Amino acid sequence: MLDRSFIGHTFEPHTVEVEKGKLRFFAKAIGETDPIYFEESAARDAGYRNIPAPPSYPFSIDLEAPEFLPFLQLLDMDIGRILHGDQTFEYFGQICAGDTITCQASIKDMFDKKGGALEFVVMEVTFTNQDGELVVRSTQSIVYRN
Template identity: 60%
Template structure:
């Protein structure tokens, strides 16, 4: 069983630069056709300062630390037993190409179902820009299969 003493555990925050090419690639990968997500002129014409990050893009930022899966390391989980259970986002301000985003994360809950056959780890992420403005939060729930 995953030790519940890890509830509240905070991982080392890190900062990453949002590159225009990555935003364009992500927009293409998700089938986004609105040019504000890949064309600088279209983004500026729509009132944005640069190319805008598409919805769900912050998830990719959580994978950019030195250890892209710190929860696996901290909890000593076998990666082959992990499933992505759910992902929720809340947005407060746009993320743009050129922004410096600091990613902070912590374990907010650990619980089990089916008599411990399935364990769940809820992680909360905060994304803050170079101006100290919270631009988004995300909650990611992982499912760990025992047995």
């Protein structure tokens, strides 16, 4: 059983520069073809400040933390037994290339199903830009196969 005293735990925040080369690589890896995800001029013509980070990209910004998936060590979890249960993004602004984003993650809840065979860890990450604006909130649950 995972240690539920960590409900409410707040992780060290980390700050990431959103790089256009990484955005292009991500766009290519998902088969994207819309030029706004590759060319600054196309992005600007479409009304964006710069190449926009695609809708699910905040997850990757969070993954740039110095430690890969820091909840694993905190909760003493085996990476081979985790699954992604669900994922939500709420958008309050747009993240674009050149932005500096601070990610702040916390554990919101932990519970189990199927008599403890599956445990769930619910985490929230807020994404705040260089102007102090909350631009995205992410909520995810990780499923642990016991």
